[in-house]
Amino acid sequence: MTQSTTPAGHGTPATPLAPVPAGKSAAHRPPGLRPDVRTLSLLGVLAVLVAVGGVTRPDEFLSVSNLQLVLTQASVIGVVTVGMTFVITSGGIDLSVGAIVALASVWATTVATQEYGFAGILFTAVAVGLGCGLVNGLLIAYGGMVPFIATLAMFASARGLALQITDGKTQIVTVESVLDLGVKDAYVLGIPPLVLVFAAVTLVGWLLFNRTTFGRRTVAVGGNAEATRLAGIDVRRQRLYLYLLSGLCCGIAAFLLIVLAGSGQNTNGNLYELDAIAAAIIGGTLLSGGRGTVVGSVLGVLVFTTITNLFALNNLESAVQQIAKGAIIVAAVLVQHRALRGD
Structure with a gap:
């Protein structure tokens, strides 16, 4: 007998279920890996990387200062990835995040x-991020532009404007209260302030994604935008809010980068868009939309940052590092496809 069902949280209309082959029930064909399995898998990968670091460079890798460095380096791209997770879950993409970080920082x-x-520095960084996110959102939600094209245009424009502002020069920060956030005296119980900000953004992002109507609407838009619209949700406004959120995260990340580097450069945020997308994907967020996880994305960031740190400590070429990252991304996507097929 044919049944009808609606996937929870996706806002899709009831559609007939395909016949289930003998010996395989629908319960054995989940739409992807369970969140706990994904999380445990990523934690397992992190554990392996830590073990490798402990064997190859025990004194350097396991030192408190190096672990602080890894978390600090993960903080900037991690904040960007939280915003990217929301955008990708909604079925969109944002190729301009790195350029927005650069523009906001300079x-x-x-x-x-x-x-x-x-x-003034904090307000400007956040305002520029929000402004760029607003432009992206208006072009995509109300201008009908494809997210790939709209954010690519923002990528080019923001990079060009950042170069024009700096004239290709590095802008040194002279405000002591900003620079003081990067010194060890500012650490709270041994934790750098940048890591605390990253943790706060992650917590707020998790609550927003998992405990609010905003998060459910984001998943619904990514799962089936037309069905979501017919259900009475303003899809265009939701998409606008999502790109504003991405821009806000870029503004916060720009400020963290200013603290970390003590300067503003038009080259800041280089390839951040690729790193954020990759971290979200290996964390379990579907590139086609409809499913995402903030915790998984953050773990993805930590995996990539730890790999970078390991390669640096072992004096391995950056080319090999990029190959390793590429292999991880391919493996993650293959696992997603296999899980979605229920094989």
Whole structure:
């Protein structure tokens, strides 16, 4: 007998289930790996990487200062990845995140901006991120542009504007209250302030994604935008909010990068878009939309950052590092496809 069902949280209309082959029930064909399995798998990968680091460079890799460095380096791209997770889950993409980080960082470190001190730098970085996110959202949600094209245009424009502002030069930060956040005296119980900000963004992102209507609507839009619209949800407004959220995360990441580097450069955020997308994918977020996980994305960031750190400590070529990252991405996508087919 044919049944009808609606996947929970996706907002898709009831559709007939395909006949289930003998000996295989529908319960044995989940739409992807369970969240706990994905999380445990990524934790297992991290454990292996830590073990490798402990064997190859025990004194350097397992030192407190190196672990602090790994978490600090993960903080900037991690904040960007949280915003990217929401966008990809909705069925979109944002290729401009790296360029937005660059633009926000150089705009916030101009001489005129630094005259307003800590508050001026922070406000400018966040405002520029939100402004770029607003433009992306309006073009995609209300202008009908494909996300790939709209964010690619923003990528080119933001990079060009960042280069024009700096004239190709590095802008040194002279505001002591900003620079002080990067020194060890500012650490809280041995934890760098940048890591605390990353943890706070992750927590807020998790709550927003898993415990609010906003998160459920994001999944619904990615699962079936037309059905979501027919259910009475304003899909265009939701998409606008998502790109605003991505821009906000870019603005916060730009400020963290300013603290970390002590300067603003037009080359900041190079390839951040690829790293954020890759981290989200290996974390379990579907590139086609309809499913995402903030925790998985953050673990993906930690995996990539740990790999980078291991390669640096072992003096291995960056080319090999990129090959390893590429292999991990391919493996993650293959696992997703296999799980979705229920093989």
